[in-house]
Amino acid sequence: MNVTIEHVFCPYCDEVTELYFRLINTILFSSDESELRSGIEHLQKSAPIDKYFICGYGSHHFWVHQRRPSDTSQIFRYRVMIARF
Numbered sequence: 001m002n003v004t005i006e007h008v009f010c011p012y013c014d015e016v017t018e019l020y021f022r023l024i025n026t027i028l029f030s031s032d033e034s035e036l037r038s039g040i041e042h043l044q045k046s047a048p049i050d051k052y053f054i055c056g057y058g059s060h061h062f063w064v065h066q067r068r069p070s071d072t073s074q075i076f077r078y079r080v081m082i083a084r085f
Contacts, residue, residue, distance in 0.1 A: 001030045001085060007078035012069045016052045023053065023064060024081070033085045036062060053080075060084060 003024060011017045026043050030036035040062070043049055054065045054075055062083040065075040 001027050001032075001036060001083050003027045003081055003083045005081050007076075007080055009080055010066060010069075010076065015048070016066075019047055019049055019052055020080075022047065023049070023055075027062065027081075027083045036083065036085060 009020055011020070022043060023040075026039040027036060030039050037057075040055065049055070051072065052067055054067060056063055062085070063079050064081045065078075066080050068074045068076060
């Protein structure tokens with residue numbers, strides 16, 4: 001799996017920094033789309049990923065945006081990372 005960091009990550013607390021690296025590791029340790037989906041689902045159940053990030057899938061990629069700390073209903077303008085499969 002190939003991860004491209006597309007924009008600067010905002011490390012506004014220790015928990016978001018830890019989750020950022022857990023996301024990257026989950027992507028890198030996945031060998032295909034099904035493993036990635038399974039790994040992300042497991043991560044979402046075991047950690048508050050949705051509190052800090054919004055993630056989704058395209059037809060051939062997985063994308064991640066970071067939520068704003070001041071208003072978690074909004075996201076930063078640019079995508080933080082993308083993984084192509």
